Amino acid sequence: MSRRGRRASLPPGDHTRPEPLDLGGLVVRHVDRSGRVRAYDFATLPVAEPMQRSLAVLFAARCHPNRWGSHRSSRLAFQLLEKFTVFLSGLERTPRDVEELTTAQVKQWRLSQAGTAGGHNAITRVGSLLRQDARLASGPVADELAVRTQRPKSKTQSYSEDEFDRIKRAARRTFRAALLRINDNAAHLERWRAGAFAPGSHDFILGEALDSLARTGDIPRRVSAKGARNPIWRFHRVLGNTSPAATWQRLFLSRLEAAALGVLLMVEFGWNLSVIHQAKVPKASPDPGEDGHPTYRIPVVKYRRGGGRYFETRNVTDDGARSPGRLITDALQATRFARAVVEDLAPGTDLLIVWRWAQGGHPITTSDHHPPVGLFRFGVVESAGRDWAQAEGLDGSPFRRGRRTVNALVRREPGQNSQATHDRDYVLVDQRVQQEAADIIAAGAEDAAARARQAVLVAELRADPDPDDRETATVDCHDYEHSPFTGPGKGCRASFLTCLGCTNARIHPGHHPRLAHLHRALTHLRTAQSPPVWEADWGEAHARLEDLKRRLGEPVWAQALARVTDTDRDLIDCLLTGVLDA
Incomplete structure (x- = not known):
């Protein structure tokens, strides 16, 4: 079915996909997933013809949409092959075909590429391509081609909070001004179509122009004697001048305004530039609910995920000025006239970001982009982001660093990546994340250490009692006058339960029965009180007794429970009921 619901026509019964390799064996034609064709001439490579033909065969094997869906992939691979063959042509003995490659030559090429992201890419892609040849499927050269190289660490870092806020403000300012301009002129157009203006008046003629x-x-334009295409005089008079702002920008976005919209989509949803560039028009839910807030179903395409996992959808609701759905509503409003013209010229074109090309400029289109429709172009490219940033006094295109900032520090979750890719390429390598994580880790470590000091047994274990120690309800005290809880010279006023966490405390086998009985009593008490209350009153003492039980071992602990006396029971009862606190 076509996008408009009509049944698509079938190809002829004898139809077959055209072979990418031509009969001469040196030209490869790559048909991408959109049906566009790009040709690569391997006769231009600076190596012998047998090598050219072998590389062409390997290259053609990948020129199908299920492997290389875009011309960007094939173009990059051909550029890497060009550099590889230039390297081979500079060797003292240039191989005439792939089977003449030696281990030393491959190793020399690998070493010449090491250490950079581009070099890692070349080693990986060219090596993978060469290993497809049956003559290099095994042997020393195949082993050398298969040697893994470490990916260089990314040098792209996230923006600081102030930098990112400045980018967001600039993008909102640019796009908001464009949206208000388009809506104001749209309102004038609606009034003209409703017959609100007197024929021949200034507002009527402006309505005609819109x-x-x-x-x-x-x-409507007239061609001057010098070839200039200016609006006809009656329109020129009401428009004021022939600048884009006075003419077509009244209803359409410019290239830089479309780039600002792309920045806002990146900020809001964490999309990368390729997703933004080919974003489809979201469909509003047929049942927006009683509140009237539209919910948009946004289709997202991510071809790098691999076959069967290209597409996903997200639902966002426009329920206020700060909601993600409001940005979608504004984007649809800003592009509605452009999309309507495009739909008339090329039905079924459903890309979200549509902008008008300024006549006389240089259209930026390649075979990777949707072809222009009349005066209109689609999506956002890196150069547009760079030009918008320069116009706003910013440094470089904001998309790559901006997406890292959004996913690593704002959303703190994967965008269109797996969790492993998100952690490896976005979080662990970002300096700002590392700095923030250092403070969090340090605070967590300090908290854990403090809790450990509070919850583990601090009292000293001894085999025999010391006659100079003073006996308490739970342990013996070695220095009653100098307590860590109440200060020196004042005597200890702390609860007997805290003795287990005191450096002055001494525990010998005579204490084991009453402590084991205290541990059992606190365990039973846990079932009679709510968890927060029990934890606040008894949790710390119970944790220290657990530590004591672990140190003494189960056999000793069982023997201690068997030796509990009535005196021990009475003492612990008094301790738990607060009698000993008086």
């Missing part, structure tokens, strides 16, 4: 702009994408 109507032509909305239907065709341009204003």
